[in-house]
Amino acid sequence: MRYNKTLNSEMNDMYKLTSTKAISTLGIILLLLCSAIFGGIISYMWVMSSFYLEPENTVDLVITEANFPVDHADFFNITVMNPTHSSSDTNITQIYFTVEGDNNIHNVTKTDLGEFPISLERGTAKTIKCIENWGQFAGKTITVHVIGTNSTGATRSVKTKYVKLNVDVNFNQTVSCKHFNITVENDPNSAINLTLKKIYVNWQDPENITLLTKHENISLPISVPIGKEIPLQCFYDWETLVNPTVRIETSEGYIVEKSANANATMLLLITTVKFNETNPDEIILTISNSAESSTLVDVSKFVLTYDNGTQYTINASLRIGRNENATFSCHWPWMNYRNRNVTVVAYTKQGFVSQSKTVKTPPEVVWKITDVKFDLDDTERFSVNVTNMPCSLYDINVTEIDFNSHETNVTSSIVSIGNQSTFICEYNWTSSVGKDVTITVHVLYKGNESSSISYNLTLPYFKITEVSFSNFSLGNPYVNITVYTSEFSTVNATVTELLIEAENGTCLFNATITDGYELPKGMNMSIVYSWDWTRYSGQEITVRVRAADGSEVTKNVTVP
Structure with a gap:
């Protein structure tokens, strides 16, 4: 009996355990089922809430896809859907994009479907190619x-792949205004290789492009692999440009624009063209680089163009800074190219060209009035020196010399090439003492060809008659200058300054007479000044006396 009771008791415990396990399993199943149902309801409500919260008669656009192709930075593709639950068809009126860290709005102005608006029926989707560059x-x-x-609008964000084209431009006007350098590098972190397609300077194409590593001309396009740097020299005349802009374009649509801090302004002038009259194989050019120029220049040559188009080139090596002038003596045999136009242009190593200057070469005979002398002690005559320069092609015959258009009595004479002659002209000029006069010389050459030159001067009305050197009683040296004012002068001479000069023009003595020293007409007056003349014994000096009206007279003497 005890055994049966024990067995029954154990059987009851096993039954209870089995029943408990069954109930637990069923509870778990029911709990999981309720959770699934509840989760589905929550998910449904979450997804559908936006639709139920939408105002009536609205269109809910969705961008289902946005693709920015790394090998075509000049466009991107988007797929836009107008769901079936939208209230109606719609028109897409605007597409734009924004970028992280950039506050600007970038509007799409062109698509492969034409202009805006773009129609989109309910329950349909369209893929639109947006032609707008996003490469930067x-x-x-x-x-x-x-x-x-009537749309709520739609957005979609895309993380684009990294591509960068590094560009460095170098415009150096000191080197050249005919070319500039560019270094193009495809960034080591770029996702793809690039192809350099176009280079512009202010939207103009360079004439030629040279690969500096090989010093050979190349044609675009050229490949720029990842991490590769390519140095280029572009030949383009950028003179007059200020801060030019270089634009680099790749076949993949990436664009870089870079403005250079450069200025190629140049004002180069040939200011004078002087013909060496003693050497007809030489000309002397003066060239000026204006303060308005942006750089120094190195003049490499001068080109002379004759009136018949023939050109003569003179090589040079002349550096001229800004706001500087330079003089250049050069060989050009102009002896037989006479009285004709020649145009001179300077060219520089930097590519700048000067403004042209046209001058006329000397005539067949070149002669001058080299001196005219009037002596107050002899007012019945005066002398004229005439020089026939070495560059002349013919001798000259002095036929007439006029004083204020009045013919003087003079003996005609031939002055050969490279020589000078003094002509004594008989004419009473007493009434013209101290006045302005014109001396005109007439010559003939080459048979009956004529030429004349006029010489203007103010006739003297006072002169230095004597210069003496002595010592005061105490032994101090002095100079005594005697000045005579002509009796025919209309005014007294008022001396204001005395100068003594060495042969080379160095001033040895200078005295200013503040109130002036008046010299009466027809009289000799002595002016005495303390001066140590013994230091210049045996030397030739020039004594110069100036009057208040600007007139001056000189006398050359030798110091004892």
Whole structure:
């Protein structure tokens, strides 16, 4: 009996355990089922809440896809859907994109479907190719925005792949205004190789492009692999440009624009062209680099163009800074190219060209009035020196010399090439003492060809008659200058300054007479000044006396 009771008791315990396990399993199943149902309801409500919360008669656009192709930075593709639950068809009126870290809105102005608006029926989707360059933002997150009629709008963000083209430009006007250098590098972190397609300077094509590593001309396009740097020299005349802009374009649509801090302004002038009259194989050119220029220049040559188009080139090596002048003596045989136009242009190593200057070469005979002398002690005559320069092609015959258009009595004479002659002209000029007069010389050459030159001067009305040197009683040296004012002068001479000069023009003595020293007409007056003349014994000096009206007279003497 005890055994049966024990067995029954154990059987009851096993039954209870089995029943408990069954109930527990069923509870878990029911709990999981309730959780699934509840989760589905929550998910449904979450998904559908936006639809139920939408105002009536609205269109709910969705961007289902946005693709920014790394090998075409000049466009991107988007797929826009107008769901079936939208209230109606719609029109897409605007597409634009924004970029992280950039506050600007970048509007799409052109698509492969034509101009805006773009129609989109309910329950349909369209893929739109947006032709707008996004390459400068490669590597950043770009958000596309689509706006439609009666629409809540749609956005989609895309993390683009990193691509960068590094560009360095170098415009150096000191080197050349005919070319500039560019270094193009495809960034080591770029996602793809690039292809350099176009280079512009202010939207103009360079004439030639040289690969500096090989010093050979190349043609675009050229490949720029990842991490590769390519140095280029572009030949383009950028003279007059200020801060030019270089634009680099790749076949993949990436664009870089770089403005250079450069200025190629140049004002180069040939100011004078002087013919060496003693050497007809030489000319002397003066060239000026204006303060308005942007750089120094190295003049490499001068080109002379004759009136018949023939050119003569003179090589040079002449550096001229800004706001500087330079004089250049050069060989050019102009002896037989006479009285004709020649145009001179300077060219520089930097590519700058001067403004042209046209001058006329000397005539067949070149002669001058080299001196005219009037002596107050002899007012019945005066002398004229005439020089026939070495560059002349013919002798000259002095036939007439006029005093204020009045013919003087003079003996005609031939002056040969490279020589000078003094002509004594008989004419009473007493009434013209101290006045302005014109001396005109007439010559003939080459048979009956004529030429004349006039010489203007003011006739003297006072002169230095004597210069003596002595010592005061105490032994101090002095100079005594005797000045005579002509009796025919209309005014007294008022001396204001005395100068003594060495042969080379160095001033040895200078005395200013503040109130002036008046010299009466027809009289000799002595002016005495303390001066140590013994230091210049045996030397020739020039004594110069100046009057208040600007007139001056000189006398050359030798110091005892």
